[in-house]
Amino acid sequence: MEALISKWHRELELFSAIRPLLILEGNVLDQYRYPVAGSIGEDELVPLPRYLHGYFTDQGYDQVVFYSNLVGFMNPYQPDMLARFAACCGQKTENGAIPAEFKGNGASTAPNLVRRMMLQQDRATVIIMELASHYITTPERMDQQDVNAFNLLSQAALSASIVRTPWGRRQNLLILLVHKLNDLPAWFYLNNPVCRTITLEAPDREERRRLISGPAFPTFFDSAVYRTDMPWYEAHPQDLEKLRERFVALTEGMTFTELDALRRLSRQMGSPMRELNSVVDLYKYGISENPWENLSMESLRHARQDLEKRVKGQDSALERTLDVVRRAVTGMNGLSSSSTSKPKGVLFFAGPTGTGKTETAKALAEKLFGDESACIRFDMSEYGQSHSDQKLMGAPPGYVGYESGGQLTNAVKKNPFSILLFDEIEKAHPTILDKFLQILEDGRLTDGQGNTVYFSECIIIFTSNLGMYVKDALGQRHPNVTMDMSYDEVEKRIRDAIGDYFKLELGRPEILNRIGENIVVFDYIRQASGEAILKAQISKIISRLWEQKKIQLEIPEDSYAQLRETALSDLSNGGRGIGNQVEALLINPLSRWLFEHEILSDAHVVLENFITAEKPARVECRLEEKAGDAW
Amino acid sequence: MVSNPNLNGLYEIVGDLWETLQEDARKIQESPEPPKVPESAGQKPDKACFDALWQTEDETIDWTEYLTLPLPAWDGFDPETRQFLHSQAHRVLRGDLQGYASVLQKLRPLDDLRAYAHKISVEAPDPDRLKVSFTCGDEDAHLAGTDRDALLCGIALRCARDLFSILPVTEVHVVSGSPDNPDLTAVFHRNLTRQTLFRLTDPVSFVTQKAEGVLRQMP
Structure with missing residues (x-):
């Protein structure tokens, strides 16, 4: 050699x-x-x-x-x-x-x-x-x-x-x-x-390759493992090469001392040679079971339907989002780049407010990691000052808060398999964008205490309302997109505006390049999806009333039509707007009515009329005799 | 002379960093003597010796470290043994049974069990497995000051651990007594012994719960 x-x-x-x-x-x-x-x-x-x-x-x-x-x-x-x-x-x-x-x-x-x-x-x-x-x-x-x-x-x-x-x-x-x-x-x-x-510097790619290909290679394994597994790899040199290549990619940024520790860990655990890279996961994240590898193809095949249960009327956005997940699962996300330590996927959700951007991220976390809490949300409006990067990555030694580390680095250290949701990214200070650049490119970040945190098992989602408004020559804001535009038109205008923001206003085209084609534009909530959202919200209220209070709420078709007409009259605020309307037109008046009639549980209530013209709105209901437990 | 008296105490603090200073430290604080295991069947071992027997194991040989030079600097072998291990590493890691035999002959890993058991022999039916057999008389249990069951299981466990330490086999099959009517048979898997804290383990429980193919004849 x-x-x-x-x-x-x-x-x-x-x-x-x-x-x-x-x-x-x-x-x-x-x-x-x-x-x-x-x-x-x-x-x-x-x-x-x-x-x-x-x-x-x-x-x-x-x-x-x-x-x-x-x-x-x-x-x-x-x-x-x-x-x-x-x-x-x-x-x-x-x-x-x-x-x-x-x-x-x-x-x-x-x-x-x-x-x-x-x-x-x-x-x-x-x-x-x-x-x-x-x-x-x-x-x-x-x-x-x-x-x-x-x-x-x-x-x-x-x-x-x-x-x-x-x-x-x-x-x-x-x-x-x-x-x-x-x-x-x-x-x-x-x-x-x-x-x-x-x-x-820390060992570069060639140095790491040398370590895993040279005389030190056998020492990564327990003697019995090496004796039993090596003959197979000698017969399949291309698999050995893949194993080594993957190891080199996964150990980017590690020092020789860390690589040596990894070697000893692998030997001590007696893991089979094919699981060498799981030991890297174990070393980096403290767990050897990678949730990405446990995802079943079957569950992903139904992912679209599962997400649609929570996010209505965003067919195109959901499809684009799932494309990124499929790439991550099939291991195709790193094919166009030399580094495999980049995050599993990067998405940039844009579009009108209340259209399901945050909800999609949460639904995705539940689908991928079995728990909605695996979606870790950062409200970037809290990181608008120049020193905010210290809040995210940790203060340097000697500064207040050094011991507690950074909010982002701590979160990823605790839960390396997660979806990181950076809400309203345009409100973050530009210095933070530099840190994101490093995360997107290298997939790792060193916190104020000198610990390296890896993002290579995360999906990173930025959300933004960029492109909804444009400024004219006088600096006045005007809507850039409106509800009467088609989705294609909305998408084109928002994408252009995001491009202009990063290239012209911020002067940072490199950030846009890292996001690539992963800008997902959410459509306005239109009439049909608005109605689906309304129905979903009302059935949620009905079933909760029944589960928690044993109150059977019945809304006849003509009463529902009154509610629908008012709740869906303005869809510019999206799903959140519909929720606000449901609260104002149904939840508040109904709770008032129940309170006035001293009905706290066990009742059958028929909602006959929505009086929406009055302020505040009220409802007219009547009590029916309770039919029984089966509702 | 050290002009600053504060520096005097620092030798002790940094002593572990430097070999020359470490020697001085060693003179001051000698490690406690381990219990002495009798070298022949004629000598009588005590209970502490017996516990030390199955709680410990021989020096582990990381064969992959001996494949190429330079040889590892931190093992407990003398230079001649290290050279021998280097010369055998390729054979052993290829599963060559002749290589296994040379290592067993050179290192004699089970010799320290002679005070407790007789007719110890090791066979290698294939590169994955070793089969070890021994016999223990009633007088051996008496000598060890412990019950016969614990004696058999302790010796069986120690045999397996010693053999896993020195050869890259995945399974050790232990037979005590005559092959036709054994007192104990047990199959130990390498992974079982890897992360067990033997200092806190009862040999009888370990053998009955973790080993496979266990067959015991109660006294």
Whole structure:
């Protein structure tokens, strides 16, 4: 297998020869795959300090020592190097270390010793300062001794010597390992000609592929599992390739330490090889049973009818919505993209108010995950300020609310298999849209506490009333669509308006691109669907009255016609408007009548007349003798 | 010398990070001695020894780790054994019965049971299964200071666990007593033993409830 050398390793090779001060920032607590055989085996995963020790020892450096402000100078891998280092700088070792404080005025402080050793020309030396992010409280609040300490390190790098060794010339090196570059004072590294910053990223696709295809592959499995399952995969190499490909896609963004933990988890569980990727689910979400895999085709075949029971008159919108679900279930949603860690589906519901957008999301959650509460709703009008992203993703360390995390990240951590409903997305602050961009593209987000949350098992639904109104040149709002337009016309106008909003008004066409063709426009509630909604609401009231109060409510056809005429006279407010009418014309007057006649249960009431002309509306009813329990 | 006295105590805090410091820590806090298992049938083991027998198991060999170099650094084997394991890994993971035999001969996983049982033998009818048989006399129960049922089940359990630890088999078939009239037969599946807390498990309950094909002759 050809050696795979990471970008940061190449940079280390290149710049360790020409720059005496290297700052390694980023993923410094992770393990790394050693790319070539040397004092460390090829492809072995080792912590960064061991990696660096192995690398510089192989390069022919005489002494590689580590510094920590807790212990001092040390070398846990090759203690004789520390003894040589101690002799070279005239210090004594104590309990396997050379104690030295980071700041102070003495000649034995760490920066002074570093300077002395960088200047000497007898032994090629590398000094690696670990956890350098924590030597000072913050770069903004440094006292004079802190400044002096960094000044000495800077001078040490500026005057670093080149040492002649049997393997050629080697430059004395000072390496600082930091989480973030700005943990160090800016003047220390900015405009510093001898300094080079190297960023350590999480393993990329190739690195992950190497891990799962190289010598480490068998170690992902229990010995008995490997022995029994591997012969089948050897006979079916294309299936093995698929297994590996899927693993690479699912582990995007994971560190080597996480991948190693995943490897140990898989082995400990003794799962069959074909279930390797379920272990990834288990690691990411804490559960191994993926509800997506448990969805039956039969239940999806009837999904349309089930959704229609709750959402009336939206044939086209329901069909488009179910298309996205079908894509997710058949695994076709990632086919047009290189990443399979994207959310299962993204939908953008637009259209007039009260047409069933939120209801569709809830009905879908019930259908897919068996529970309406799997639809987690965020009212984006609450996230209109510039700092609102902290409410969603969690405040950074040091800020109020840091401990509680973010509302969105907490919700997804708790329930990774869910429908996320972002209501009225146009009311969110534009900075939040940037976060959505990351969720839609990478399928993951890191909260303020540094925990990565995965959205790859979610369906994300945005709802919006965009496109309902347009502004004229004077800034006045005018209806863009009206009820007398056909659905095709409504859809076209709303889609155009949404496009204009993202492209022209917001200047963020990339967000629109991520949504793609998944804009679903809900139609106005028209007469026929209005009547279906009205009927559904009235039968719900009748059955509840019977179930809870044993009151049998009868509405004869001609009374119902009176109610229908008034309730459906204005459908511009959609289903919600019909509900309001039912409340005003039926529920309130009826409860008034029952109260006045002291009927609290066990009765048969016939509603004879709706007096809608009066304010408030009232009803005329009569009591019938109760027929019996069977109604 | 440490100029700041606060640093003195920090060696202990960070001791586990550094091997050299760890050695000092080890001198101070030695781990408690495990109960000593008698090395031959002539010596008399006690109850604590017997409990330790079935609550523990031999060092697990992660064969997939031994397929390629470098070898895992954290196992409990000496360098020669590690090299041997590396040389056998391919054979064992192919289910080669000769490979199984070499490993059993080299590691002798059931030797520590000699104080409790006699005529211990292991057969490998196929790469998935091992069959182990042993005999226990009445005097063995007396020696162990426990009832015969617990003794048989404890030994059977330990046999299965040891064999699962060292070979990638999925099933261990244990027979105690003569093949025609056994005191105990039980089939253990690998997955059963994987996530059981044996420290808190009663061997008789485990064998009767979890193992398959259990046949016991009550004393």
